[in-house]
Amino acid sequence: MANGFVHWGDKQALMLINQSHKAGESLTHALRSLTDVFGYIDERAITPLMQTFALSRAEILGVTSYYDDFRDTPPARHVIRLCQAEACQAVGGRELSTHLFAKTGLALGEAAKNGQVALEAVYCLGLCANGPAGQIDDKPAVHLDAAILDAKLAELDQ
Numbered sequence: 369m370a371n372g373f374v375h376w377g378d379k380q381a382l383m384l385i386n387q388s389h390k391a392g393e394s395l396t397h398a399l400r401s402l403t404d405v406f407g408y409i410d411e412r413a414i415t416p417l418m419q420t421f422a423l424s425r426a427e428i429l430g431v432t433s434y435y436d437d438f439r440d441t442p443p444a445r446h447v448i449r450l451c452q453a454e455a456c457q458a459v460g461g462r463e464l465s466t467h468l469f470a471k472t473g474l475a476l477g478e479a480a481k482n483g484q485v486a487l488e489a490v491y492c493l494g495l496c497a498n499g500p501a502g503q504i505d506d507k508p509a510v511h512l513d514a515a516i517l518d519a520k521l522a523e524l525d526q
């Protein structure tokens with residue numbers, strides 16, 4: 369997958385869960401391992417997690433829903449993050465999110481139904497002097513403008 373994650377596999381998921389447990393690690397460590405490999409925690413992992421860590425479904429879902437990093441759906445193939453913090457706002461960061469909405473129909477925090485691209489807001493990447501800033505597939509992007517984003521969208525769509 370372009371986002372670096374592999375497609376969900378029950379056998380591999382079970383192996384990761386068991387590795388965490390045998391190493392004496394916590395549920396959170398197992399969830400992190402699953403997320404690092406698959407990009408999300410599939411519903412099919414809940415029962416093995418319950419059995420392995422002797423926890424209830426509610427306890428596991430309580431942890432996964434508490435942390436933003438634990439998603440329950442596969443991530444988009446590409447992610448565009450736009451900084452919405454003050455320094456980037458001052459140089460047009462918000463206007464860029466409006467532009468992307470006009471181009472894609474997606475607000476920040478939404479993903480295309482085909483899973484190709486997701487838009488996310490971030491709040492300062494330490495690139496304030498070079499805003500508007502963002503990340504495209506985890507790579508820093510600075511001095512963003514509408515033309516750059518249009519070109520990136522076209523590139524990511526291929």
Ligand code: FES
Pocket residue numbers: 451452453454455456457491492493494495496499501
């Ligand atoms: S405010 Fe956007 S990178 Fe710091």
